[in-house]
Amino acid sequence: MEPFRRHTAIAVPYDQPNVDTDQIIPARFLRRKRSSGFASFLFHDLRQDEQGRENPDFILNKPAYRKAGILVADNTFGSGSSREQAAWSLVDYGIRSVVASSFGDIFYNNSFKNGLLPVRLADDIVRGLRAQLHATPGSQMTIDLEEQVVIGPKGDRYPFEIEPFRKRCLMLALDDIGITLEYEKQIAAFEQTYKGRRPWVAR
């Protein structure tokens, strides 16, 4: 996973509310190996018709947005299935950050494990950003994780909240397991008392 500090890129407005992870990547692509790359599956059934032809109306297929690296959505982005492949397909495509007023909890969590930064901003701000992006297609935005601020296409700044733990992991591209293994002593000690308290759990 790539560290995330400050990311400036073309931002694509994605107006649909409630984008479930089945939209982001259909189930039939989930069994590919992680190493095989997931970029081509991102929004697959919206980007292409059944014959594999590009849908010219789909926003990521429009010339201004093809190289988008930030996606500004509506509410409840990434709801539904826990498939982490949704995050994989976004980062593999080159989208390093999704801005929305709310996220599906599991998607939100999965994003951080893959160098993808989900940013929550108020509903009216998210709508305003999308309106600006529609007005000037292909314009750029910046997500500054260190400063915890989103810089809109016109330069306006919107601070955002993020848990310090997640921020640190993302900035240093730390992997959870490495961190957890530092607590091995505590885990082993817990395991002992748990076994005494709930002896019926282990087989």
Add this chain to the structure above:
Amino acid sequence: MAPRTLFEKVWDDHTVLVRDDGQTLLYVGRHLAHDGSYHAFDFLKARKMKVRRPDLTYATPDHGVSTATHDLASITDPEQLEVVRALTANSAEHGVMLFDLDDDRQGIVHVVGPEQGITLPGLVMTCGDSHTSTHGALGALAFGVGASDVYHVLATQTTWQKKPKAMRITVEGKRPAGVTAKDIILAIIGKIGTNGGNGHVIEYAGSTIRSLSIEERLTVCNMSIEAGARAGMIAPDDTTFAYIEGRPFAPKGADWKRSVDYWKTLPSDSGATFAREVALDAAALAPMVTWGTSPEDVAAVTDVVPDPARETDADRRAAMQSNLEYMGLKPGTPLSQVPIDRVFIGSCTNARIEDLRAAAKIAKLGKVKVPSWVVPGSSLVKKQAEQEGLDQVFRKAGFEWRESGCSMCVGMNGDVVAPGQRCASTSNRNFRGRQGRGSRTHLMSPEMAAASALAGRIADVRDYLKRV
């Protein structure tokens, strides 16, 4: 100690440590794996790690398995075949208990857990599937997680979580005829929305919930994720204990008494506070059916397709128009006049024995007018149904009787609804393309789906119940 909720008690009991920044390392009492856990095993392998506690993971193939037969040869997609085979190999390599395709205990992981007594009150559980919330029906705190977190659980038997908030949904009143657990949860999602439970663990409470059987409670908790929640739970009670007692992986002997004593301390203390409270009157409910592309797009079967013109917010109106276009529905059409192309009775939401019994009761009344499938939730459910003669009832009515698996709920194994076709389905998601590219899904209860199969359109089960 301050009064605590059910969820907080289970949370506290599994807390290994809390960091200064509030992140909690939770111990995972039992973990469930399925063929889709394959990426996580791959990550483990890449790092040359072992499963830390193989005795706390249970595995069964479900997503990619064929429901035509359980022979591996029936899995025609090479990728699915590889993944199902990998579960067998990984389970053997790491010493994980596996209920494989040739084992009666195989089934949809969320049906198998409770059925085998793997799911227990007071446990923190995880599984790499969003419908892990199902297990909360027995008083477990069960989180659906992604592949990286499955890997983390396999490697460390723990999971990092930020403490969710507690939410209580209280359902009171006697259910009218034809109103099932599925209708209750669909009505809840319609009321609070697919984002309504975001960041929360929902506790379902009230006299109506108490009166539900465990299988009905499983249906309610299953769709907590469709309400946006991190998990759903129901306080364990005598119904719970009676269900669990004697199941293969449940506590036995002296452990049984000890565990029940503990489980009895789990219900939320009086005076415990919830960040949010919602109430629902079950007596006012009717059988429900979805009309759109999100589970919150739901109405009573007696209602009509809603009109986007009445939506005041422009973005919402546009989204609704687009969804209705996808669904091929015109505003104002009575839902009970919408013709269907096929029926799917199955999934972790509604494929347990009580679901099949309820559907069979209706199936007895006629012949299906469209291709209709029954896919039992586990091989044991299938066997039980066959002992009761339910398979014969379904077959006689023209239903196809299949092997257990996730099947047409997620369509990964090739069981799909054709583009543009409309399916009456007992599953949990009516997302665009969920049941296959271009598929149109209407979610409903098993008896509603059975009635719809006989009618060839979305039917009100109450018209059939009169004849039972």
